[in-house]
Amino acid sequence: MNHTAINSCTTTPRFSSKAIGLELTPLQRALAAASGPNVLSLAMGLPDASLLPRAALAKAAGRVLNSDPSVLQYTLPCSYLKEQICKHMSDRGVDCTSDSIFLTHGAQQGISLLATLFLDTGSDILEETLSYPGYQHLVDAFRPNVFSVPTNANSGVDVDAVEKTLVSGSRPALMYVMPTAHNPLGVTLSHEKRCHLAHLAKKFQVPIIEDDPYGLLSYDSEPMPALRSLEETWIYYVGSFSKILGPSCRIGWIVAPKEHIQIVSVLKEGSDLNVSTLSQWIVSDFLRNEDLSAHVSTLREAYEKRRNAMNTALSREMPANVTWQVPTSGVFFWIDLPEHVDASDLLLRCINDEKVAFLPAEAFSRGKRKNGMRLNFSRYEADHIADGVARIGKGLRKVLH
Amino acid sequence: MNHTAINSCTTTPRFSSKAIGLELTPLQRALAAASGPNVLSLAMGLPDASLLPRAALAKAAGRVLNSDPSVLQYTLPCSYLKEQICKHMSDRGVDCTSDSIFLTHGAQQGISLLATLFLDTGSDILEETLSYPGYQHLVDAFRPNVFSVPTNANSGVDVDAVEKTLVSGSRPALMYVMPTAHNPLGVTLSHEKRCHLAHLAKKFQVPIIEDDPYGLLSYDSEPMPALRSLEETWIYYVGSFSKILGPSCRIGWIVAPKEHIQIVSVLKEGSDLNVSTLSQWIVSDFLRNEDLSAHVSTLREAYEKRRNAMNTALSREMPANVTWQVPTSGVFFWIDLPEHVDASDLLLRCINDEKVAFLPAEAFSRGKRKNGMRLNFSRYEADHIADGVARIGKGLRKVLH
Numbered sequence: 001m002n003h004t005a006i007n008s009c010t011t012t013p014r015f016s017s018k019a020i021g022l023e024l025t026p027l028q029r030a031l032a033a034a035s036g037p038n039v040l041s042l043a044m045g046l047p048d049a050s051l052l053p054r055a056a057l058a059k060a061a062g063r064v065l066n067s068d069p070s071v072l073q074y075t076l077p078c079s080y081l082k083e084q085i086c087k088h089m090s091d092r093g094v095d096c097t098s099d100s101i102f103l104t105h106g107a108q109q110g111i112s113l114l115a116t117l118f119l120d121t122g123s124d125i126l127e128e129t130l131s132y133p134g135y136q137h138l139v140d141a142f143r144p145n146v147f148s149v150p151t152n153a154n155s156g157v158d159v160d161a162v163e164k165t166l167v168s169g170s171r172p173a174l175m176y177v178m179p180t181a182h183n184p185l186g187v188t189l190s191h192e193k194r195c196h197l198a199h200l201a202k203k204f205q206v207p208i209i210e211d212d213p214y215g216l217l218s219y220d221s222e223p224m225p226a227l228r229s230l231e232e233t234w235i236y237y238v239g240s241f242s243k244i245l246g247p248s249c250r251i252g253w254i255v256a257p258k259e260h261i262q263i264v265s266v267l268k269e270g271s272d273l274n275v276s277t278l279s280q281w282i283v284s285d286f287l288r289n290e291d292l293s294a295h296v297s298t299l300r301e302a303y304e305k306r307r308n309a310m311n312t313a314l315s316r317e318m319p320a321n322v323t324w325q326v327p328t329s330g331v332f333f334w335i336d337l338p339e340h341v342d343a344s345d346l347l348l349r350c351i352n353d354e355k356v357a358f359l360p361a362e363a364f365s366r367g368k369r370k371n372g373m374r375l376n377f378s379r380y381e382a383d384h385i386a387d388g389v390a391r392i393g394k395g396l397r398k399v400l401h
Numbered sequence: 402m403n404h405t406a407i408n409s410c411t412t413t414p415r416f417s418s419k420a421i422g423l424e425l426t427p428l429q430r431a432l433a434a435a436s437g438p439n440v441l442s443l444a445m446g447l448p449d450a451s452l453l454p455r456a457a458l459a460k461a462a463g464r465v466l467n468s469d470p471s472v473l474q475y476t477l478p479c480s481y482l483k484e485q486i487c488k489h490m491s492d493r494g495v496d497c498t499s500d501s502i503f504l505t506h507g508a509q510q511g512i513s514l515l516a517t518l519f520l521d522t523g524s525d526i527l528e529e530t531l532s533y534p535g536y537q538h539l540v541d542a543f544r545p546n547v548f549s550v551p552t553n554a555n556s557g558v559d560v561d562a563v564e565k566t567l568v569s570g571s572r573p574a575l576m577y578v579m580p581t582a583h584n585p586l587g588v589t590l591s592h593e594k595r596c597h598l599a600h601l602a603k604k605f606q607v608p609i610i611e612d613d614p615y616g617l618l619s620y621d622s623e624p625m626p627a628l629r630s631l632e633e634t635w636i637y638y639v640g641s642f643s644k645i646l647g648p649s650c651r652i653g654w655i656v657a658p659k660e661h662i663q664i665v666s667v668l669k670e671g672s673d674l675n676v677s678t679l680s681q682w683i684v685s686d687f688l689r690n691e692d693l694s695a696h697v698s699t700l701r702e703a704y705e706k707r708r709n710a711m712n713t714a715l716s717r718e719m720p721a722n723v724t725w726q727v728p729t730s731g732v733f734f735w736i737d738l739p740e741h742v743d744a745s746d747l748l749l750r751c752i753n754d755e756k757v758a759f760l761p762a763e764a765f766s767r768g769k770r771k772n773g774m775r776l777n778f779s780r781y782e783a784d785h786i787a788d789g790v791a792r793i794g795k796g797l798r799k800v801l802h
Binding site: 011012013014015016017018019022023024025028035044046047049050052054055057058061062065066069070071072073074076104105106108109112116117118119120121123134137138141173205207233234245246247248249250257259260262263265266267269270271272273274276277278279 | 412413414415416417418419420423424425426429436445447448450451453455456458459462463466467470471472473474475477505506507509510513517518519520521522524535538539542574606608634635646647648649650651658660661663664666667668670671672673674675677678679680
């Protein structure tokens with residue numbers, strides 16, 4: 001018997017290159033830190049669970065669990081749900097049919113499946129200098145070659161810089177954007193910039209993933225139509241009911257050219273077979289029997305008040321050399337801090353001394369930017385928001401002086 | 402402006418090498434074919450939805466949706482559920498603690514995450530000549546170098562062949578097995594073979610994924626303890642409530658060394674953030690308030706009758722040169738057909754002429770084997786099973802004569 005190849009020192013399995021050295025993601029670390037006792041957390045992008053339509057969903061669950069036994073079975077994707085999502089998409093300015101809708105286990109799975117659809121190991125990708133860490137984390141597994149374009153809380157992604165990158169010859173395998181209610185910046189891209197970006201996607205043949213979890217949470221103005229409404233072939237839209245009906249529903253969707261839905265379905269099959277029939281049917285039943293628009297209006301009204309409360313608190317509590325924009329949609333304020341302030345250090349002090357948490361710039365910038373922070377205004381009521389901002393102001397003043 | 406790099410002929414995005422040429426999986430094709438009008442399908446491994454504890458789950462859903470608003474929120478994995486899974490694992494002979502349990506969106510996600518943990522593109526893998534296509538499909542994305550070892554419905558995987566492969570110097574990045582209620586063969590591996598296999602995993606340092614969705618569905622004898630009960634470092638166990646409480650619950654789990662759970666959690670985060678809180682809490686509530694063992698006994702009793710009914714029908718309907726073993730666990734019979742019979746051709750005839758479906762050997766053998774078929778006996782009652790087997794017998798006799 002040949003034992004020479006056995007290394008008796010190795011006592012645990014070899015992991016893949018994707019898995020070796022994987023550490024907790026910024027979001028996981030923040031969730032852990034912010035979940036300490038008595039910490040008021042403005043860190044996560046959570047809806048206020050008490051505003052979600054729990055009673056209506058309980059009724060829906062009762063109805064679907066007391067009707068057809070197939071509610072507990074594997075089933076084909078629910079047609080009625082896909083039709084309702086098409087209607088919902090028309091509120092986002094998108095004209096589509098059921099056969100271009102693919103149901104996912106939340107928006108994150110939609111982004112993950114699309115990344116797998118487009119990316120090989122080492123593919124070029126185009127992204128903003130500040131972006132959603134859940135996206136960055138998942139594309140990092142492909143060890144991509146990242147081209148960055150500037151972005152800011154005032155006007156969003158620099159589309160001229162996108163054009164310059166593409167004109168210079170780059171052909172990224174994908175670009176990821178959040179044109180509405182950007183995470184972390186809170187900014188919503190202008191119609192003009194949307195047209196320009198959609199034009200570039202088509203002209204230079206770059207598929208764009210449009211992540212739109214907060215698309216319906218618009219406050220001051222009419223919601224800006226989705227980027228997908230401007231270009232059907234090159235914009236892959238990702239939506240979700242997580243912020244509207246609750247993350248627990250785990251119902252998200254992709255809008256894609258219908259000829260690509262089958263490929264995505266094969267990728268999904270390998271990943272986790274299918275979206276829970278129970279979840280699909282509960283959400284379907286809710287959409288059939290309840291008034292989604294009225295519920296969204298309730299959320300908008302509540303969150304607009306909280307946004308205003310946060311703005312008032314920021315105006316009162318922040319030092320003069322700290323700036324922010326008031327977001328017209330979504331659930332986040334982005335705070336630009338003086339250049340020498342490291343928000344990650346500030347966060348540790350704030351958690352320890354002031355018992356308050358936020359997410360620092362580092363979490364959104366692949367570690368490159370320090371002087372900024374994201375504050376969530378959806379999870380808590382106005383008085384908690386004011387309290388939280390006051391605590392952060394206190395911590396910040398200690399650092400500045 | 403430099404337009405030279407733009408290929409104006411390309412009108413759709415470039416896909417990744419993983420996605421290019423992806424076709425519907427055998428299971429997806431079978432599901433589509435078998436879902437035709439009036440087709441009696443013995444193809445899929447479905448539980449009988451009418452035997453699942455729907456009323457109890459409805460009560461559980463009502464309770465959790467009418468209590469804590471967090472039921473709709475993102476939450477940390479439910480500790481109570483993990484503790485209950487540990488108890489459940491003791492029924493499989495496995496002694497483990499909550500910190501070695503990782504919750505997944507069904508067993509498929511468990512296998513998928515473990516494959517990502519161990520496999521790089523082109524990794525060596527060790528598998529049986531007949532295996533679960535959902536596993537084959539997902540590892541195919543890694544374009545693995547596949548080493549096959551024989552297996553059969555009488556005694557299961559040839560562990561001596563596994564040893565021979567390892568002794569000859571192969572060091573696969575993983576091996577995938579279903580020691581209990583093998584899919585498609587229905588066979589349960591003997592204690593002696595389990596000990597040998599666990600010994601080989603440790604000795605040759607090969608991580609083994611033990612897929613055990615049917616572990617509790619044992620009929621004639623005491624359930625065989627899981628492979629994981631024999632070796633803690635090298636056996637990664639994947640379990641699920643899909644066959645017991647319903648696929649719709651989408652609650653599966655991995656049992657792994659606790660120091661590896663964090664890495665798996667990071668992979669999961671990128672894939673779809675978290676397991677639905679609602680699903681976790683419904684299952685938790687069920688386990689708290691209902692008698693899981695009594696429910697499992699009900700399932701066992703019902704499925705044992707159906708297994709016996711299928712055996713009787715096979716004895717009556719199958720030609721003399723067709724053989725099978727009576728499975729002691731799980732939900733499948735494997736039928737060995739004469740060498741010249743192509744079960745995929747037979748399936749098409751059976752669907753068209755006899756309105757009955759099964760899964761052909763090709764679906765489980767990476768297309769290499771033709772003369773076998775898998776029949777499910779859990780989904781339908783005895784008279785439907787008898788009818789289905791009679792129809793298959795009729796189709797088969799037409800092919801043989």
